[in-house]
Amino acid sequence: MLDNISRFRRLSRAVTTQSGALDTSFLGLGRPLGSARVLNAIGHGKTDVSDLREYLELDSGLMSRLLRGLEAEGLITVESDGNDARRRVAQLTPAGRDAFHQYESLSNSAAEKVLTRYKDQDSLLAAMDLIATVLGRDHIEIAPVDPEDPRIAYCVNQFYDEITSILGITFDPHASGNPEADYLRPPKGIFLLATSDGLPIGCCGLKGQGTQLGEVKRLWLSSAARGLGLGKRLMDEIEDHARKLGMTTLQLDTNGRLHAALGLYRNNGWIEIDRYNDNPYAEHFFEKQLT
Amino acid sequence: MLDNISRFRRLSRAVTTQSGALDTSFLGLGRPLGSARVLNAIGHGKTDVSDLREYLELDSGLMSRLLRGLEAEGLITVESDGNDARRRVAQLTPAGRDAFHQYESLSNSAAEKVLTRYKDQDSLLAAMDLIATVLGRDHIEIAPVDPEDPRIAYCVNQFYDEITSILGITFDPHASGNPEADYLRPPKGIFLLATSDGLPIGCCGLKGQGTQLGEVKRLWLSSAARGLGLGKRLMDEIEDHARKLGMTTLQLDTNGRLHAALGLYRNNGWIEIDRYNDNPYAEHFFEKQLT
DNA sequence: AATTTTTTCTGACTTTAGTCAGGTAAATTC
DNA sequence: GAATTTACCTGACTAAAGTCAGAAAAAATT
Numbered sequence: 001m002l003d004n005i006s007r008f009r010r011l012s013r014a015v016t017t018q019s020g021a022l023d024t025s026f027l028g029l030g031r032p033l034g035s036a037r038v039l040n041a042i043g044h045g046k047t048d049v050s051d052l053r054e055y056l057e058l059d060s061g062l063m064s065r066l067l068r069g070l071e072a073e074g075l076i077t078v079e080s081d082g083n084d085a086r087r088r089v090a091q092l093t094p095a096g097r098d099a100f101h102q103y104e105s106l107s108n109s110a111a112e113k114v115l116t117r118y119k120d121q122d123s124l125l126a127a128m129d130l131i132a133t134v135l136g137r138d139h140i141e142i143a144p145v146d147p148e149d150p151r152i153a154y155c156v157n158q159f160y161d162e163i164t165s166i167l168g169i170t171f172d173p174h175a176s177g178n179p180e181a182d183y184l185r186p187p188k189g190i191f192l193l194a195t196s197d198g199l200p201i202g203c204c205g206l207k208g209q210g211t212q213l214g215e216v217k218r219l220w221l222s223s224a225a226r227g228l229g230l231g232k233r234l235m236d237e238i239e240d241h242a243r244k245l246g247m248t249t250l251q252l253d254t255n256g257r258l259h260a261a262l263g264l265y266r267n268n269g270w271i272e273i274d275r276y277n278d279n280p281y282a283e284h285f286f287e288k289q290l291t
Numbered sequence: 292m293l294d295n296i297s298r299f300r301r302l303s304r305a306v307t308t309q310s311g312a313l314d315t316s317f318l319g320l321g322r323p324l325g326s327a328r329v330l331n332a333i334g335h336g337k338t339d340v341s342d343l344r345e346y347l348e349l350d351s352g353l354m355s356r357l358l359r360g361l362e363a364e365g366l367i368t369v370e371s372d373g374n375d376a377r378r379r380v381a382q383l384t385p386a387g388r389d390a391f392h393q394y395e396s397l398s399n400s401a402a403e404k405v406l407t408r409y410k411d412q413d414s415l416l417a418a419m420d421l422i423a424t425v426l427g428r429d430h431i432e433i434a435p436v437d438p439e440d441p442r443i444a445y446c447v448n449q450f451y452d453e454i455t456s457i458l459g460i461t462f463d464p465h466a467s468g469n470p471e472a473d474y475l476r477p478p479k480g481i482f483l484l485a486t487s488d489g490l491p492i493g494c495c496g497l498k499g500q501g502t503q504l505g506e507v508k509r510l511w512l513s514s515a516a517r518g519l520g521l522g523k524r525l526m527d528e529i530e531d532h533a534r535k536l537g538m539t540t541l542q543l544d545t546n547g548r549l550h551a552a553l554g555l556y557r558n559n560g561w562i563e564i565d566r567y568n569d570n571p572y573a574e575h576f577f578e579k580q581l582t
Numbered sequence: 583a584a585t586t587t588t589t590t591c592t593g594a595c596t597t598t599a600g601t602c603a604g605g606t607a608a609a610t611t612c
Numbered sequence: 613g614a615a616t617t618t619a620c621c622t623g624a625c626t627a628a629a630g631t632c633a634g635a636a637a638a639a640a641t642t
């Protein structure tokens with residue numbers, strides 16, 4: 001009925017109206033919105049003044065004045081950076097932390113109000129993850145993390161849940177072994193996590209034994225992250241790390257019903273080979289020579 | 292990983308950042324945001340000054356000054372309303388229409404950019420519809436429309452598509468008859484359409500023959516609108532209209548696989564009765580006495 | 583060691599947004 | 613038909629946001 005573009009604009013209006021109402025309630029704390037934004041950004045960990053300026057897109061003069069204002073209110077302290085005395089770093093004082101938490105609880109209760117009024121929360125949250133990830137696709141961050149990081153546990157559990165439901169079997173994660181962790185962290189291997197504004201949306205592990213042969217394990221993308229080219233980005237980074245670790249050949253196994261994964265491997269230089277392990281869930285085996 | 296509330300706030304940030312960028316590009320047209328908002332609202336059909344004030348939540352003094360500004364730019368004219376000379380009505384001049392279209396094309400290209408960069412547009416749009424509808428649930432409008440209105444055709448087609456996929460059969464809409472329209476519009480019956488910010492999200496027809504017996508037809512809710520209590524709202528309004536049309540008994544038929552619909556009828560005073568027609572797709576028949 | 587660049591700050595602005603107390607004319611109510 | 617209400621306007625404000633030129637100090641470059 002409405003064309004696609006109108007449907008997108010309808011979403012923008014709905015969210016903008018929502019945050020307009022939140023801004024109004026922020027004003028109830030008696031501080032102009034500019035100062036509130038700076039205080040919130042500091043509370044969320046943007047402590048470097050130059051980061052703050054970039055994040056909030058504020059003129060340096062204006063930024064400086066807002067910081068002076070918050071200092072005068074006793075909410076923050078601003079000190080010079082030890083490494084580079086030109087740069088300055090802001091910190092919340094205890095009073096600042098209080099004020100920050102007031103803003104947080106306003107934001108949280110506004111969010112809660114929307115969420116609790118809808119029955120099927122899971123699909124609502126999935127829809128929000130999808131949109132936020134698509135809108136923030138230019139800000140997806142990929143970074144190495146420890147294979148025992150709780151965010152990896154979250155990703156891997158999601159991965160197992162999906163495999164279980166796609167393959168229609170009861171998949172026992174512990175059977176395939178957690179004691180692998182040592183092979184998935186430096187100096188032998190690596191584990192990459194992709195996040196979008198804090199939400200883990202994908203991961204990929206590289207298992208090594210200190211030899212020239214590596215194995216790619218646990219490539220997973222959240223449903224919100226599909227169709228963004230993130231799979232290829234993760235694999236490319238894994239290959240870069242593999243080269244740095246001195247590997248020349250990578251292998252992986254997968255199941256035939258994971259169509260997207262199969263396509264990704266076939267289109268990116270992976271060659272199908274014979275079975276090289278006894279993983280009962282694996283049906284396809286691939287190898288790639290690193291050049 | 293992130294809790295539900297953080298996931299909602301992540302969506303807000305993503306959309307707000309997006310519209311912040313749009314606001315910045317609006318400023319490129321050399322007009323302050325306040326004036327731009329007024330011009331856009333007028334372009335979108337909010338021509339009454341009092342409507343404008345309410346919609347944009349602006350003080351009457353500020354509103355007046357912004358209108359004077361746009362008038363001075365030659366973008367709008369403001370005249371008194373014929374029916375009530377206190378009220379004033381704004382209209383775009385040709386130059387105003389040009390300026391409005393510039394803003395529109397900025398908005399549209401921003402929206403298009405996001406949409407075209409994602410592969411699975413249908414699920415993205417469905418996610419946007421869901422969220423916009425949930426956020427805008429307090430602004431859902433229900434109004435009588437002609438049964439041959441194109442928006443009703445859209446709803447009814449969606450309805451048939453769903454029935455087809457749920458029942459796993461090829462359902463022929465024309466078999467059940469378009470010539471019903473006369474029985475679905477005043478003075479015999481009525482057709483209600485529910486919209487959320489312009490998007491049709493539900494409908495319900497009341498078919499009458501000029502007697503005390505009426506039949507409820509084509510109750511449909513878009514997937515975005517489920518879980519909001521809209522089904523009950525539509526049925527309540529249909530019953531009100533039925534009473535005004537002098538009906539005392541309502542009937543309807545439905546299929547057993549439409550679980551949500553069955554639940555709605557059973558919880559709202561409908562009593563299951565014997566088959567009263569030969570509709571091959573119907574399995575359950577209900578009746579309700581209006582008091 | 584001199585020059586350039588980077589980072590932040592201050593002062594002196596302008597623009598935009600928003601508030602509030604009347605005032606006028608038309609419509610509504612009593 | 614007098615009193616009240618409504619819709620909009622004007623003038624006189626204040627507050628907030630944003631701009632710009634220049635200055636000072638530290639770091640980086642030459």
